[in-house]
C-alpha cells in the first residue's frame with residue numbers, strides 16, 4: 001500500500017497526548033497498588049496528568065498538557081511540591097503542537113529544556129501482513145513467559161544501539177522491570193520474539209481510543225540485525241489493525257535506530273515533545289554550609305543555586321510590588337529552608353555599598369509553616385554566613401505597618417535604626433491604600449544587627 005505522509009494537526013496530537021496521559025495514569029496507579037500506601041501519585045492537571053511511581057521511574061512526569069487550557073499556578077505549585085517531597089524533579093513532556101503558553105509558563109517557573117523525543121505515527125487503514133524472517137516467531141507472551149520477557153526488554157534497554165541522540169535519562173534495571181510489570185497490570189500486552197526457540201526480543205501494545213500505542217521494544221544484543229524488531233512491529237500492527245485501530249504511535253529518541261526502523265515500516269514523524277525539567281534544589285551544594293537534616297520532618301538550611309525564577313512564589317510573599325521584585329530577584333545569595341526536599345522558606349542576602357554591611361532583601365516562610373521557628377533558622381544561618389564573610393552588620397527593612405515583622409526581627413536581635421517615610425508609594429510600584437493590620441502601608445523601618453567578626457581559627461574549624 002502506498003500512503004502519503006501522515007499529517008498531524010492539533011486535533012490528532014490532542015488525541016495522542018490524551019492516550020499518553022491515560023497510559024501514564026494507569027501505569028502509576030498500577031505502581032501505587034504494587035507498592036501500597038501513598039508513595040506514588042496520580043494528579044490531574046488541566047487536560048494532562050502528573051504521575052509519580054517510584055524513585056527514578058520513567059512514569060515520573062507531567063504529560064498531556066496544552067490541548068485544553070493551561071494549568072493554573074496553584075495546581076503546578078501542588079504538583080511541584082509533590083515531586084520535591086519525593087526528592088524527584090518535575091519533568092513535563094510537552095508536545096510541539098500544545099498551546100505555546102505552556103512552554104512559556106513552565107520556563108518562567110524555572111523549568112529547563114533538557115531534551116526532545118519524537119512521536120511517530122502510522123495510519124492503519126488496512127489489513128496488515130505479519131512479517132517474520134525465517135527462525136523468528138512473535139506472539140503474545142504467556143503468563144509463564146513474563147519473567148523472560150521482562151529480562152529481555154530490560155537487557156535491550158541496558159544496551160542502547162548507540163545511534164542518534166543519547167537519552168538524558170538512565171533507568172536502573174530494577175526500576176525498568178517494575179515499570180514493565182506495571183504496564184502489564186495497566187493493560188499493556190507483552191509480545192515476545194523467539195529466535196530459533198530462544199527469547200530474542202520483546203515489545204508491547206496498548207489499544208486505547210482507536211490508537212495502538214507501541215512501547216518497550218527491545219532486542220537482546222546477541223539477536224540484533226536479524227529482523228527481530230521488524231517482526232515484533234508487524235505482529236503488533238497486524239493485531240492493532242484487526243482490533244479496529246486507525247492509528248499506531250511510537251515514541252523514540254531523535255535519530256535513533258528505533259526511529260529509523262519504524263520509519264522503514266512506514267511511520268511518519270508527527271511531532272516532537274520538549275522535555276522540560278525543574279530540578280530539586282541540590283542539597284549541600286555549597287560545602288561550607290553544612291545541611292543539617294536530623295529527620296525527614298526536620299528543616300535544613302542550604303545555599304540555593306537553582307533558577308531564581310523558581311523561587312518567585314516565595315519572594316512574592318514578602319514583596320507586594322512586581323516591578324520592585326523584578327529589579328532584585330536575581331541578585332545576591334539565597335538561603336532556602338528545606339523540610340525533606342520541600343522548599344518551605346528563603347532568605348535573600350545582598351552586599352551593600354559598605355563592604356562590611358549586608359542586607360536581608362527578601363525573606364519569607366510558607367504560610368502553613370510560619371511560626372514554627374523556620375524564619376529564625378534562616379536568620380541565624382544568614383548571620384553565620386555574613387560573619388564568615390567578615391561582615392560586621394546585617395540590615396533589614398520592613399513596613400512600619402507590619403507589626404508582626406517588627407516583632408519577628410526584634411526577636412532575632414535586630415534594633416530599629418531609621419525610618420524612611422513614604423517609601424511604599426505608587427511611584428515605587430506599590431498599590432495605593434494598602435492596609436496591613438488596619439495600618440496604611442506607607443513608611444519603611446530600617447533595622448540592623450551588629451555582628452561580631454569570627455576569628456580565623458573559628459572559621460577554619462567549620463571545615464570547608
Ligand SMILES: CC(C)(COP(=O)(O)OP(=O)(O)OC[C@H]1O[C@@H](n2cnc3c(N)ncnc32)[C@H](O)[C@@H]1OP(=O)(O)O)[C@@H](O)C(=O)NCCC(=O)NCCS
Pocket residue numbers: 317318362363364365366369370371372373374375376377397398399403404405407408409411
Ligand atoms: C516574617 C516571617 C519570615 C517569620 O517567619 P516564621 O518562620 O514565622 O518565624 P519564627 O517561627 O521563626 O518566629 C520567630 C519569632 O518571631 C515571632 N513572629 C513571627 N512572625 C510573627 C508575627 N507575624 N507576629 C508576631 N510575632 C511573630 C514568633 O512568634 C517567634 O517569637 P518567639 O520567639 O517569641 O516565639 C514569616 O512570617 C513570613 O514569611 N511572613 C510573610 C513574608 C514577610 O512579610 N517577610 C518579611 C519581609 S521584610
